Amino acid sequence: MSTVAPVGDAALPAVLDEWEPVIGLEIHVQLATASKAFSPSGVAFGAPPNSLTDPLVLGLPGTLPVFNRRALELAVRLGVATSSKIRARSRFARKHYFYPDLPKGYQISQYDEPLCEDGAIDVLVGTRRMAIRLQRIHLEEDAGKSSHEGATSHLDLNRAGVPLVEVVTAPELASAEEAAELMRSIHRLVRWLEISEADMEKGQLRCDANVSVRRRGEDRLGTRTELKNINSFRFVQKAIEHEILRQIRILETGGRILRETRLWDAMGGVSFPMRSKEEANDYRYFPDPDLPPLVVDAQIMGAVLGTLPELPGPRFERYQRELGVSPDDARTLVSERPLAEYFEAAVAARRPEAAVGVRGRAVANWLLTELLGALNGDDKAIGDSPLSPASLAELVDLIEDGTISGKIGKDVFESCYASGQSPAAYVESKGLRQISNEAELLKIIEQVLVTCAKQAADYRAGKEGLFGFFVGQVMKATGGRANPQLTSELMLRALKS
Amino acid sequence: MAELTAHEVSEIAHLAMLTLSAEEAETMRLELSAILESMTALAAVDTSSVVPMTHAVPMDLRLRADVVEPSLPVEVALGAAPARAEDAFVVPVVISEA
Numbered sequence: 001m002s003t004v005a006p007v008g009d010a011a012l013p014a015v016l017d018e019w020e021p022v023i024g025l026e027i028h029v030q031l032a033t034a035s036k037a038f039s040p041s042g043v044a045f046g047a048p049p050n051s052l053t054d055p056l057v058l059g060l061p062g063t064l065p066v067f068n069r070r071a072l073e074l075a076v077r078l079g080v081a082t083s084s085k086i087r088a089r090s091r092f093a094r095k096h097y098f099y100p101d102l103p104k105g106y107q108i109s110q111y112d113e114p115l116c117e118d119g120a121i122d123v124l125v126g127t128r129r130m131a132i133r134l135q136r137i138h139l140e141e142d143a144g145k146s147s148h149e150g151a152t153s154h155l156d157l158n159r160a161g162v163p164l165v166e167v168v169t170a171p172e173l174a175s176a177e178e179a180a181e182l183m184r185s186i187h188r189l190v191r192w193l194e195i196s197e198a199d200m201e202k203g204q205l206r207c208d209a210n211v212s213v214r215r216r217g218e219d220r221l222g223t224r225t226e227l228k229n230i231n232s233f234r235f236v237q238k239a240i241e242h243e244i245l246r247q248i249r250i251l252e253t254g255g256r257i258l259r260e261t262r263l264w265d266a267m268g269g270v271s272f273p274m275r276s277k278e279e280a281n282d283y284r285y286f287p288d289p290d291l292p293p294l295v296v297d298a299q300i301m302g303a304v305l306g307t308l309p310e311l312p313g314p315r316f317e318r319y320q321r322e323l324g325v326s327p328d329d330a331r332t333l334v335s336e337r338p339l340a341e342y343f344e345a346a347v348a349a350r351r352p353e354a355a356v357g358v359r360g361r362a363v364a365n366w367l368l369t370e371l372l373g374a375l376n377g378d379d380k381a382i383g384d385s386p387l388s389p390a391s392l393a394e395l396v397d398l399i400e401d402g403t404i405s406g407k408i409g410k411d412v413f414e415s416c417y418a419s420g421q422s423p424a425a426y427v428e429s430k431g432l433r434q435i436s437n438e439a440e441l442l443k444i445i446e447q448v449l450v451t452c453a454k455q456a457a458d459y460r461a462g463k464e465g466l467f468g469f470f471v472g473q474v475m476k477a478t479g480g481r482a483n484p485q486l487t488s489e490l491m492l493r494a495l496k497s
Numbered sequence: 498m499a500e501l502t503a504h505e506v507s508e509i510a511h512l513a514m515l516t517l518s519a520e521e522a523e524t525m526r527l528e529l530s531a532i533l534e535s536m537t538a539l540a541a542v543d544t545s546s547v548v549p550m551t552h553a554v555p556m557d558l559r560l561r562a563d564v565v566e567p568s569l570p571v572e573v574a575l576g577a578a579p580a581r582a583e584d585a586f587v588v589p590v591v592i593s594e595a
Contacts, residue, residue, distance in 0.1 A: 040561070041568045051568060070562075150590075154587060289551070292557055
């Protein structure tokens with residue numbers, strides 16, 4: 001068994017001038033149903049081994065599959081959200097292979113008539129939005145889990161029969177980074193649509209990658225290898241980068257790429273061959289005689305279309321265009337739906353006077369830096385925020401209309417985050433209103449110049465660096481409530497007179 | 498349609514995880530060849546205007562509500578297992594083929 005040593009990332013850019021990677025992903029997503037795809041056993045992670053089986057899951061004779069309507073609705077939702085063509089009549093097929101985690105001797109899947117075809121998904125690479133085409137999305141059932149113990153395997157069939165969709169991209173991802181971002185986009189989208197929790201540690205989102213390279217300018221695709229079971233965003237990128245370099249090195253030394261399946265070993269940062277790739281017809285697919293055509297009727301389409309939320313990609317654009325949010329902040333805001341919903345609720349709660357066109361900018365700043373920072377510190381999700389969207393909007397309004405300074409704003413934020421109190425009420429009760437009254441400020445400035453007569457003399461003798469000191473003294477005397485800009489103006493005038 | 502070769506029969510047997518003696522393989526070769534020959538005869542019929550039929554009954558897939566029903570007790574589920582270790586089925590390791 002040959003292994004390939006890890007290669008430094010530094011080697012990548014230079015060889016990529018000559019070689020073009022071509023990558024396609026196959027991503028399995030577990031659908032968030034209560035029961036299995038074709039039988040009524042429950043679906044639960046971490047249940048005692050073999051406690052979630054029934055005669056169908058065990059492949060016992062005399063059983064017939066009956067498909068789960070919820071699984072169909074969730075899959076159609078993903079199809080619609082990716083602008084896929086939804087087949088009014090699709091078909092289940094048997095995919096045959098003999099492995100003990102598949103007691104029936106075949107997996108129920110879809111082959112030549114999948115549920116969804118020709119879709120596309122929004123991928124954010126950095127802050128660049130691109131569309132990656134999806135060849136198909138089909139329904140299938142999961143297999144059981146086997147763990148190897150010496151000469152035997154131990155089998156837990158709890159996972160067998162759990163409904164999945166397999167999403168297959170067109171082979172048009174051009175880098176490991178794009179592949180990792182595509183996986184992030186799928187993860188974000190299925191969570192956004194509440195199709196799946198997509199927890200990778202529980203195997204609810206799994207990824208295989210098809211990787212090939214060709215000389216730039218070449219039309220024909222190179223021989224591809226398949227990387228199996230790369231189950232984190234980081235591993236996807238690393239495994240694919242490693243595979244691209246491995247192939248380039250073989251080709252540059254006159255070698256030939258074998259069409260094979262390789263397993264990524266995350267610990268060693270290497271991949272090794274698993275088995276020679278079986279051709280598709282080795283699975284001897286045929287239409288499942290137990291399952292008549294799967295029909296997507298108007299009722300199902302209506303239910304899906306009626307509940308489809310605005311998607312991350314369009315929101316990413318809208319936040320920048322209509323709300324003045326920076327591309328980086330917009331990307332973070334659409335990373336998960338609860339965060340985007342919180343942001344929109346806060347923007348909607350702002351006073352009508354707030355500047356149109358940039359209403360979201362300051363909200364995004366406070367939300368992403370202060371609030372997320374505090375929530376992370378407390379290990380809380382946005383949904384558990386003690387500060388409501390309306391309170392965050394109020395705080396931003398208080399700062400933008402000059403009632404309080406940004407610096408006082410941070411104190412107000414901390415207090416209100418801790419107490420859940422409304423920022424406006426807190427500012428009133430603590431007398432934190434900014435002092436923007438000239439006469440009031442001048443009185444304080446005169447007092448400071450009397451107390452600090454020596455420094456004033458030094459300043460007037462040319463030590464202009466002391467200016468900040470005087471402003472600081474005013475802030476100290478007012479508990480930070482002096483309007484900083486006005487204070488600077490008045491202080492400058494007072495010192496020059 | 499030419500007859501199947503012995504090699505083709507052994508490949509099909511391999512995919513189906515069957516071990517055939519030389520004698521059985523030859524019987525299979527002749528029988529499978531005869532089946533293929535019948536199919537070839539059928540293939541001569543012009544079906545270009547006929548919609549493919551995979552089910553004999555004009556019926557759409559019935560769906561069930563996503564409702565959980567009790568699973569089999571573990572003891573029952575494992576009842577027919579030739580070997581078990583605690584609550585897991587025990588099976589021979591399937592060696593991956595290079």
